[in-house]
Amino acid sequence: MDLLTELAILVLSAFVGFxxxxxxxxxxxxxxxxxxxxxxxxxxxxxxxxxxxxxxxLSKVLLVIAIxxxxxxxxxxxLVTDRMLAMFKRKPEPVxxxxxxxxxxxxx
Amino acid sequence: MTLATAWFRSPxxxxxxxxxxxxxxxxxxxxxxxPNTAVRGNKIAAVGMVIAVVATLIGEGPSGIPVIxxxxxxxxxxxxxxxxxAVGIPAAVKVKMTAVPQMVALFNGVGGGAVALIxxxxxxxxxxxxxxPELQVLIPILFAAIIGSVSFWGSNIAFGKLQEILPGRxxxxxGQQFINLALLLTAxxxxxxxxxxxxxxxxxxxxxxxxALLGNLxxxxxxxxxxPVVISLLNAxxxxxxxxxxxxxxxxxxxxxxxxxxxSGTILTxxxxxxxxxxxxxxxxxxxxxxxxxxxxxxxxHGDRTVRSTSAQDVAIQLAFARLVVIVPGYGMAVAQAQHxxxxxxxxxxxxxxxxxxGIHPVAxxxxxxxxxxxxxADVPYDQLKEMDDINPEFPRTDVTLVIGANDVTxxxxxxxxxxxxxxxxxxxxxxxxxxxxxKRSMGAGFAGIDNPLFxxxxxxxxxxxxxxxxxxxxxxxxxx
Numbered sequence: 001m002d003l004l005t006e007l008a009i010l011v012l013s014a015f016v017g018f019x020x021x022x023x024x025x026x027x028x029x030x031x032x033x034x035x036x037x038x039x040x041x042x043x044x045x046x047x048x049x050x051x052x053x054x055x056x057x058l059s060k061v062l063l064v065i066a067i068x069x070x071x072x073x074x075x076x077x078x079l080v081t082d083r084m085l086a087m088f089k090r091k092p093e094p095v096x097x098x099x100x101x102x103x104x105x106x107x108x
Numbered sequence: 109m110t111l112a113t114a115w116f117r118s119p120x121x122x123x124x125x126x127x128x129x130x131x132x133x134x135x136x137x138x139x140x141x142x143p144n145t146a147v148r149g150n151k152i153a154a155v156g157m158v159i160a161v162v163a164t165l166i167g168e169g170p171s172g173i174p175v176i177x178x179x180x181x182x183x184x185x186x187x188x189x190x191x192x193x194a195v196g197i198p199a200a201v202k203v204k205m206t207a208v209p210q211m212v213a214l215f216n217g218v219g220g221g222a223v224a225l226i227x228x229x230x231x232x233x234x235x236x237x238x239x240x241p242e243l244q245v246l247i248p249i250l251f252a253a254i255i256g257s258v259s260f261w262g263s264n265i266a267f268g269k270l271q272e273i274l275p276g277r278x279x280x281x282x283g284q285q286f287i288n289l290a291l292l293l294t295a296x297x298x299x300x301x302x303x304x305x306x307x308x309x310x311x312x313x314x315x316x317x318x319x320a321l322l323g324n325l326x327x328x329x330x331x332x333x334x335x336p337v338v339i340s341l342l343n344a345x346x347x348x349x350x351x352x353x354x355x356x357x358x359x360x361x362x363x364x365x366x367x368x369x370x371x372s373g374t375i376l377t378x379x380x381x382x383x384x385x386x387x388x389x390x391x392x393x394x395x396x397x398x399x400x401x402x403x404x405x406x407x408x409x410h411g412d413r414t415v416r417s418t419s420a421q422d423v424a425i426q427l428a429f430a431r432l433v434v435i436v437p438g439y440g441m442a443v444a445q446a447q448h449x450x451x452x453x454x455x456x457x458x459x460x461x462x463x464x465x466x467g468i469h470p471v472a473x474x475x476x477x478x479x480x481x482x483x484x485x486a487d488v489p490y491d492q493l494k495e496m497d498d499i500n501p502e503f504p505r506t507d508v509t510l511v512i513g514a515n516d517v518t519x520x521x522x523x524x525x526x527x528x529x530x531x532x533x534x535x536x537x538x539x540x541x542x543x544x545x546x547x548k549r550s551m552g553a554g555f556a557g558i559d560n561p562l563f564x565x566x567x568x569x570x571x572x573x574x575x576x577x578x579x580x581x582x583x584x585x586x587x588x589x
Contacts, residue, residue: 001358003244010351013364017371020137028146029376029470030477033340034212035140035150036372039133040347041157041215042365043222044192045164049357050226051185052177053169054233062229064188069222071192072199074161076215078154079200080208081140085147087205087484 031084038077044070116166117174125163126361132156133365137372143490160361170357205485206442209475210270213263213339216346220259223349224316227253230356231312239307248356250299253312254319255349259342261323266339269327280329285393288325294318326392334391336475337380341388344373380471386533415551418569420578423510423545424585427453428460430507434499436467436536437479440513440549444575447486450512453583454488460586466492467499467509467536469517496536506541511562513547513575519560530558544568547578 021032047066054060115121133156139149165185168174176182196215203211227249234241234249241249268274281287295318298311330338347369354362381388427433435454441447454464466488472479480493494502503509511518518538521528538544539562546563548570562568571578 001360003355006355006358006363009360009363010355010367013351013367014371016134016364017368018375020134020141020368021372021375028141028143028477028480029379030208030212030475030481031146031150032137032140032372032477033343033376033475034208034215035137035153036347036369036376037212037216037219037343038150039137039153039157039365040219040343040350040369042160042362043219043226043346043350043353045160045359046226046350046353046357046362047188047222048161048164048175048185049169049359050230050233051169052173052175052181053171054229055236056232059229059232060184062225062232064184064191066222066225066229067185067188068191068195069218069225071189072196073215073219073222074157075193075196076200076211078150078157079197080203080211080215081150082147083200084205084208084481085150087481 031081034077034081034084038074038081041070041074041077044074046070117168119168122163122167123360125159126359129156129160129163129361130364130368132159133368137368160365163361170359204445205482206445207271208481209336209339209473209478210267212475213266213270213342216339216343217260217263217267220256220263220342220346220349223252223256223346223353224260224319225256226353227256227356228312228316232309235307235309240302240305243303245356246303248352250302250315252349252352252356253315254295254299255345255352257316257319258323258326259345259349261320262327262345263323263339263342265324265327266335266342270335274328278329278331281325284325284329288322291318291322291325295322330391334386336471337377337386337388337391339475340373340377340380341392344370344377347371347373415563416566416569418545418571420571420581421585422569423571424582424589426508426543426545427457427462427510427582428586428589430462432463432465432502432506433457434465434467434502434506434509434538434541436469436509436511436514436518436538437472437483438469438512438514438517439473439478440515440547440575442473442478442482442513444513444577446512446576446579447482447488449576449579449583450483451486451488453579453586454492456583456586460589464492465494465499465502467496467502467538468493469496469514469536470534472514472517496534500537500540503537503540507543509538509541509544511538511544511546512579513549515548515560516558518562519558520565521558521561524561528558538562539565539567542567546570547575548572549574 044067047063047070051063054063132152136149136153136156139145139152165175230249240246295315298314302311327338347366350366351363351370354366377388435450441450457464466483468479483493516530518536519530520539522530522533522535525531544567546568550572563570
């Protein structure tokens with residue numbers, strides 16, 4: 001791919017990033033940070049791409065570590081985000097009951 | 109490759125899969141922006157990642173060699189994937205919700221480390237096969253090496269600080285700014301030397317080492333209160349370094365995913381810095397709190413310096429006869445794992461007809477949204493959690509504000525005292541409420557190391573002890589009423 005095409009992709013991606021992210025409510029910032037963190041685990045792909053190209057023990061070892069690091073980033077990132085988000089389920093019914101009950105008691 | 113190349117190995121097919129992958133990343137990220145779609149969004153992004161990895165494995169490297177070219181390479185790839193999985197899954201599944209910020213720092217760090225290692229291996233490969241690559245490949249490699257290395261080491265220090273392996277207060281060397289500048293110039297100097305024609309692995313290692321030291325030294329002097337901003341910034345850095353690696357390797361999915369993270373991390377960093385009334389350059393330039401400014405601010409405070417301590421029973425009476433109670437949680441609640449006890453207290457109070465709301469400061473805890481995550485874990489409904497701008501107008505009609513392990517985000521000095529290092533930071537205006545009860549472990553200063561006049565306010569009383577135990581005692585007393 002030629003450099004200018006790559007730079008065009010780069011610039012457009014930056015704008016997509018800005019647009020998609022700027023609408024997040026405060027409360028989802030931690031999961032969002034964790035989610036974007038998982039996505040930059042895409043560096044794993046970079047490690048995979050060059051393994052077969054390089055030669056020599058040191059280079060191969062560096063890349064095995066890089067692949068391991070990238071995998072930790074991906075798997076850890078998505079799992080932690082999922083755990084966090086699992087807690088964000090709305091549970092409206094019990095709350096409503098509690099409030100209703102509270103109001104009744106308040107009124108008596 | 110030969111004519112025998114299977115159709116699914118063709119670069120077109122692989123690139124088409126990459127397009128699917130980054131489309132899923134974007135859809136997933138958009139899902140992450142809403143509480144109802146977030147879980148699915150994260151899963152969609154994860155599917156995108158699987159597709160990107162599979163596409164890469166069946167495709168070819170930048171110079172046309174298949175990614176899995178020999179049994180040996182396949183084993184090496186498998187080894188890396190297995191090690192990563194074996195470390196990543198337990199780390200993610202076992203981490204306590206309170207420790208999530210440092211875990212994010214750690215996952216971020218390994219991502220940066222991976223980029224630095226890839227760029228190193230790629231440069232070694234270039235040297236072995238005919239010297240420096242063309243500049244459009246070389247410059248991104250050098251950039252990725254610097255940023256990746258800074259991100260790896262910086263994140264590790266951030267992890268150490270949040271995990272309290274390293275002291276949270278700023279650690280500063282004499283002449284720190286000059287040392288940092290010298291390290292940055294060394295890294296850039298080595299990069300320029302390589303870019304202008306020197307072919308030396310030594311210079312490349314020089315880049316990695318000076319960037320590593322820079323990452324350490326830049327984060328060490330930053331006080332714990334600023335750490336969320338730093339992690340967010342390093343997250344953006346890792347994204348940018350991944351995008352740079354993508355340009356070096358001519359890989360679209362790396363460029364797109366890396367750059368989107370780079371952009372989002374930058375926005376998040378700015379939002380957080382604005383919420384704390386700090387500028388990103390000021391944070392990077394040096395420590396915060398615990399220094400001369402805080403000491404001076406404390407010294408100026410010549411008023412009434414006594415605090416009123418109270419008992420669980422008194423607090424219970426105050427709360428049970430209130431109409432509106434606002435709970436302001438902070439890191440102390442997270443440390444004490446008190447969120448379930450807090451939920452229970454809320455339930456009991458609501459049973460007594462007390463209206464309970466939560467006032468959540470954007471940077472309470474160690475990260476934006478940290479408190480929301482914990483309270484959501486304890487099944488506190490999302491709608492009951494009020495953001496700063498929504499809850500501040502409520503404080504004047506609040507009977508009792510219960511501050512649980514929060515400090516700096518309630519500090520009225522941010523409004524009243526121009527000398528204070530946090531002057532101008534938006535706070536929860538707890539001092540406006542009719543009475544305030546602060547649950548605190550001890551009289552120590554907050555994470556930023558700044559004295560809090562709220563504690564000496566005549567309307568404030570303090571209940572010392574572990575937040576979880578204190579809350580449970582109060583709950584028991586309320587029930588007994």
